[in-house]
Amino acid sequence: MENKEYIDSGILELYVYGLLSETESEEVATMAKNSTEINDEIIAIEKSIIALSSSFSPFHSVANYEKIKAKLELKHAKVIEMKPTGNWSQYIGWAAAVLLMIGIGYQYKQLNLTSNQITNTENEKIKIEKELQILELQNKAIETSLAVVRDVKNTVVSLGGQAVAPGSSAKIYWNKETKVVYVDAAGLPEPPEGMVYQVWALKLNPLSPTSIGLLDDFDENNQRFFAVNSTGDAEAFGITLEPAGGSLTPTMEQLYTLGKV
Incomplete structure (x- = not known):
């Protein structure tokens, strides 16, 4: 699989969220070590989650926040293996980030649907206007014919x-x-x-x-x-x-x- 396809597949987000199996996580880590492009993408995802976590998790203590941030920060361009934890409160920010992404995707889909509906409406309007023009010409021709037939001269x-x-x-x-x-x-x-x-x-x-x-x-x-x-x-x-x-x-x-x- 090409790097772009691998990145677009969404597996890197799942890796960062800690939702992959151990085998899958090891595979991603190996890919990141062998590809600067994949490694950079993981870093970018983690930085985004850090930023989102700070805004969506107002009830975290400073100590918990620093623990999450420390686990996500990369040093010497190496990927940190995410370990599952029993403290689910630490993942509230991540869950919020996922929901935000889903919401943005839904809104984008709705925007496309609305755009398509507007386009279809405009096309239908043009079609109706053309049909009205044809009817007007036909009515005018009928009126002309009737006027000629009725003219006693x-x-x-x-x-x-x-x-x-x-x-x-x-x-x-x-x-x-x-x-x-x-x-x-x-x-x-x-x-x-x-x-x-x-x-x-x-x-x-x-x-x-x-x-x-x-x-x-x-x-x-x-x-x-x-x-x-x-x-x-x-x-x-x-x-x-x-x-x-x-x-x-x-x-x-x-x-x-x-x-x-």
Whole structure:
């Protein structure tokens, strides 16, 4: 066993307190003779106990105190073998020192527990704050959607499913005065990876499509309600499925929904 491990094991304190067996005491004494580090640690422990004994044993006589001190003092850097005694009053100070050490250890443990609880509380607080922010954003999105749906100035254009996806549907909310356009895409399936829905404002004669936006982050938009670019001149609206980033012209084979104003 390394010296540090031997010192940290607590056996030196038990040796100084006289709580080891005769065999164990002899082993410690031998270790101390062969190791300056262990010998110095024993000296330090004994000096600490002398100091603690003087403060925790107010009822000792001067003669008893000097006897204890004489037994603990080292001369010529040699370890004094502690001999058991029948006078237990001499060990009251030592017992007090042990209790003090135990108390300090307990308080340190409690301090660590309290520190961990504070850390956990702070982490929980941060988590709750993030969840509240998400809820606020969701509530704001719902309020926006409701305001658009309830606005009597909006023209509602229903888009029906086409050959590629007959079950698809969508709605356009278009304010012709402000030219603002919203898309309710709740009736569209989630686009495949690497694809995106693109919204088109159409002139019919001749057919002239104009892109007014992409329905990005489709899977993250729980309401499936999107604001797209404004338009003031449209006779119909259509939605196609295009490669990520969109296309300059609509891919008619991927026309999902279409509806006239």
